[in-house]
Amino acid sequence: MGRTSDANERLMDAALDLMWEESYGAVSIDDICKRAEVKKGSFYYFFASKAELAVAALEKMWRNDWKPSLDARFSSSVPPLERLTGYLDGIYTKHLENFKKKGKVLGCPVCSVGSEISTQEVDVNGKVREIMSRKRRYYESAIRDAVAEGAIEPCDPTEKAMALLCLIEGAISQARIMNDPEPLRNLGTAGHDLLRMKPGAAVSAAAAH
Amino acid sequence: MGRTSDANERLMDAALDLMWEESYGAVSIDDICKRAEVKKGSFYYFFASKAELAVAALEKMWRNDWKPSLDARFSSSVPPLERLTGYLDGIYTKHLENFKKKGKVLGCPVCSVGSEISTQEVDVNGKVREIMSRKRRYYESAIRDAVAEGAIEPCDPTEKAMALLCLIEGAISQARIMNDPEPLRNLGTAGHDLLRMKPGAAVSAAAAH
DNA sequence: CCTCAAACTAGCTAAACAGTCAACTATCAA
DNA sequence: TTGATAGTTGACTGTTTAGCTAGTTTGAGG
Numbered sequence: 012m013g014r015t016s017d018a019n020e021r022l023m024d025a026a027l028d029l030m031w032e033e034s035y036g037a038v039s040i041d042d043i044c045k046r047a048e049v050k051k052g053s054f055y056y057f058f059a060s061k062a063e064l065a066v067a068a069l070e071k072m073w074r075n076d077w078k079p080s081l082d083a084r085f086s087s088s089v090p091p092l093e094r095l096t097g098y099l100d101g102i103y104t105k106h107l108e109n110f111k112k113k114g115k116v117l118g119c120p121v122c123s124v125g126s127e128i129s130t131q132e133v134d135v136n137g138k139v140r141e142i143m144s145r146k147r148r149y150y151e152s153a154i155r156d157a158v159a160e161g162a163i164e165p166c167d168p169t170e171k172a173m174a175l176l177c178l179i180e181g182a183i184s185q186a187r188i189m190n191d192p193e194p195l196r197n198l199g200t201a202g203h204d205l206l207r208m209k210p211g212a213a214v215s216a217a218a219a220h
Numbered sequence: 221m222g223r224t225s226d227a228n229e230r231l232m233d234a235a236l237d238l239m240w241e242e243s244y245g246a247v248s249i250d251d252i253c254k255r256a257e258v259k260k261g262s263f264y265y266f267f268a269s270k271a272e273l274a275v276a277a278l279e280k281m282w283r284n285d286w287k288p289s290l291d292a293r294f295s296s297s298v299p300p301l302e303r304l305t306g307y308l309d310g311i312y313t314k315h316l317e318n319f320k321k322k323g324k325v326l327g328c329p330v331c332s333v334g335s336e337i338s339t340q341e342v343d344v345n346g347k348v349r350e351i352m353s354r355k356r357r358y359y360e361s362a363i364r365d366a367v368a369e370g371a372i373e374p375c376d377p378t379e380k381a382m383a384l385l386c387l388i389e390g391a392i393s394q395a396r397i398m399n400d401p402e403p404l405r406n407l408g409t410a411g412h413d414l415l416r417m418k419p420g421a422a423v424s425a426a427a428a429h
Numbered sequence: 430c431c432t433c434a435a436a437c438t439a440g441c442t443a444a445a446c447a448g449t450c451a452a453c454t455a456t457c458a459a
Numbered sequence: 460t461t462g463a464t465a466g467t468t469g470a471c472t473g474t475t476t477a478g479c480t481a482g483t484t485t486g487a488g489g
């Protein structure tokens with residue numbers, strides 16, 4: 012009953028795009044409405060605030076983009092080390108493509124926004140933490156499996172996954188700051204070292220120039 | 221001749237503090253003026269814009285805080301590996317102290333602001349890149365010395381320094397997002413792995429619980 | 430103890446901004 | 460067909476913001 016609409020979807024997409032291209036604080040509700048071709052009255056019909064929209068937009072991105080992609084990359088049918096190296100190389104190629112296409116490295120919207128608003132927007136921060144820890148769990152289980160297989164030196168998978176997350180997000184952040192995918196090129200080898208892969212273990216494609 | 225003033229210094233300090241506690245975008249010129257106890261007219265007497273103030277504030281921080289601290293930590297009188305492990309452990313203890321004192325992990329103002337404004341404020345971005353690359357050069361020369369000494373496996377010091385920077389800044393960023401110094405606790409061991417220190421090489425203090 | 434340039438101030442403007450609302454409209458389901 | 464309902468709209472409020480300026484105060488150097 013009543014009329015239907017995808018204005019809320021358009022608002023989430025517009026918000027995510029703008030916050031990614033610029034930043035959370037630099038984007039006004041008016042900007043988002045203009046991009047989504049939605050009047051401000053309608054915005055407030057669907058969302059109570061920019062923060063609430065941001066939370067919804069991040070969750071939508073996780074559900075529609077990140078989760079499917081991670082499920083594929085970290086499928087248990089793939090050997091654990093290949094999951095990790097393939098993922099690391101994928102980060103570089105993805106950002107390199109986007110850079111060639113748009114001339115810009117935009118980094119990771121979750122981390123950029125997360126770092127920006129961490130002391131201010133409690134709800135957005137909560138969603139950011141949630142997404143980061145979901146992502147970390149993929150790394151963790153791959154590391155656990157790799158240790159069990161004896162492909163990498165024994166370690167605490169939780170701690171290793173945290174360290175790997177830091178390395179990855181740090182590299183993506185530097186790539187954004189420098190507007191250059193270069194810091195991502197050697198993520199494969201850096202991950203190799205960090206994880207203490209055993210000699211003879213899979214080496215990432217990007218590492219071989 | 222004419223009267224003297226430290227209002228510009230107060231403005232730089234206030235701007236850096238506020239941008240660190242909150243973010244670049246969340247802080248208005250009025251906020252900065254209030255904190256610095258300076259009227260807005262005076263602000264525009266010294267600076268043309270918030271961006272110009274931010275550039276000056278970042279450079280001041282480098283000159284007064286970071287450079288002296290890095291010069292001490294990375295003094296050539298200290299063995300190269302100790303420079304690095306001491307530095308990594310120092311990051312954790314510093315943030316842990318601040319956390320106990322203020323209840324907050326604020327991360328690295330240069331990176332947070334840098335990631336936030338990278339696509340918008342060209343001049344601020346330039347200063348951020350400059351400071352990051354100065355910092356990286358300290359890592360690089362320590363790594364180069366360590367390789368020369370045979371304390372770590374041979375590598376390209378430039379690339380390694382970049383990877384180390386990514387790991388460090390990534391960990392600091394995660395600590396800010398989580399408001400928890402935990403991701404920094406194992407920076408020592410993670411750095412150890414990343415740098416492929418040779419067996420028997422100095423192990424950081426924090427790594428030993 | 431002047432002088433004058435550096436530093437400061439109050440108060441203004443115009444734009445951008447978040448947030449509200451009553452009236453309107455399309456659509457579904459009965 | 461129609462009534463209930465979900466969605467839309469533009470016009471409005473008050474606030475915050477950046478940026479400016481004309482005039483005032485201060486203090487170092489002569």
